[in-house]
Amino acid sequence: MSKNRVSRRQFLNYTLTGVGGFMAAGMLMPMVRFAVDPVLQAAGESDFIPTKQKVAEITETPTRVDYTYEQQDAWYTSEVTGTAWVYKDDKGEIVALSPVCKHLGCVVDWNTDKSNPDHFYCPCHGGLYTKDGTNVPGTPPVASLDVFPYKEKDGFLYLGKAEPRKEA
Amino acid sequence: MKWISQDIDMFLKEKQYVDTAVLPLLPVSFGDDIKQSVAMTEFISLLSVQLERQFRGRLIMLPGFAYLKSASEDSLIGGLGQWESELKVQGFKHIFLLTSDSMWKAFEGQLEGGLIWLPSLPLEHMDENYRNSILDDQVKQLLNLFVQKWQNGE
Numbered sequence A: 001m002s003k004n005r006v007s008r009r010q011f012l013n014y015t016l017t018g019v020g021g022f023m024a025a026g027m028l029m030p031m032v033r034f035a036v037d038p039v040l041q042a043a044g045e046s047d048f049i050p051t052k053q054k055v056a057e058i059t060e061t062p063t064r065v066d067y068t069y070e071q072q073d074a075w076y077t078s079e080v081t082g083t084a085w086v087y088k089d090d091k092g093e094i095v096a097l098s099p100v101c102k103h104l105g106c107v108v109d110w111n112t113d114k115s116n117p118d119h120f121y122c123p124c125h126g127g128l129y130t131k132d133g134t135n136v137p138g139t140p141p142v143a144s145l146d147v148f149p150y151k152e153k154d155g156f157l158y159l160g161k162a163e164p165r166k167e168a
Numbered sequence B: 001m002k003w004i005s006q007d008i009d010m011f012l013k014e015k016q017y018v019d020t021a022v023l024p025l026l027p028v029s030f031g032d033d034i035k036q037s038v039a040m041t042e043f044i045s046l047l048s049v050q051l052e053r054q055f056r057g058r059l060i061m062l063p064g065f066a067y068l069k070s071a072s073e074d075s076l077i078g079g080l081g082q083w084e085s086e087l088k089v090q091g092f093k094h095i096f097l098l099t100s101d102s103m104w105k106a107f108e109g110q111l112e113g114g115l116i117w118l119p120s121l122p123l124e125h126m127d128e129n130y131r132n133s134i135l136d137d138q139v140k141q142l143l144n145l146f147v148q149k150w151q152n153g154e
């Protein structure tokens, strides 16, 4: 009987290791989760958002295409509507441009400035872009409009996340 | 630009491009017109969000001027006057007051800033899609108005 007796020291050792282990696990688990979660989430997210635009109906004139998605703002999720300017270029390729002016972020319009027809025009400080999104020198913007990657699915246009245009 | 730290950093850097201040006027009442005051406040807040999104590079959207409907007209006009003179001192070329409350229309002559009055719509009874298209329409009109005022002011 006395052989199996757990000494006071052993008992304390066991219990403290046990409790300490739990505490350490309690602290580490969330940290591991924080570290791993974003990675897992990014992979699970589909990054193309559907629009109501039929690909077959896209013309050579830039047209406004809206899309909605959910945006997470800290703890607050809201529906956000985004817009793209979409048209087919000379080669019949689809071009989807972000409407956000590269100067200070106003929304640009197509063909609204009478003295500069067939340009994207920013009403805020007169920023101008040619049809392909290139900024016109001498106006405030210093870069081309961002470009959306796109996909076609079941005849509809899907838009990815707008990116700065790679300079050719 | 909104009244948030991130946007204000941009404002401080690009001040020369920001010549317009917009102040939404937001009525509060607990009397018989409580619902009406809510509808007006809601409508103007929704519009200001859209307006800011479109023109964020040129205007600063101030936190609203909230006021009690029960307050005396003199004190309301006095209070708003202080805002206007401060904004003017700060160098804003265009000052717009955005409201649904027709009370202000009677005092338009006493206000320096451009008063923009829009009738508030009964949004609560509309379905989402209809509501959005109506709001879109209102926003479009508002945008045109701003562009016009900017062009005339130049």
Ligand code: FES
Residues within 6 Å of the ligand: A101, A102, A103, A104, A105, A106, A122, A123, A124, A125, A126, A127, A140, A141, B057, B058
């Ligand atoms: S924000 Fe477009 S030109 Fe300044």
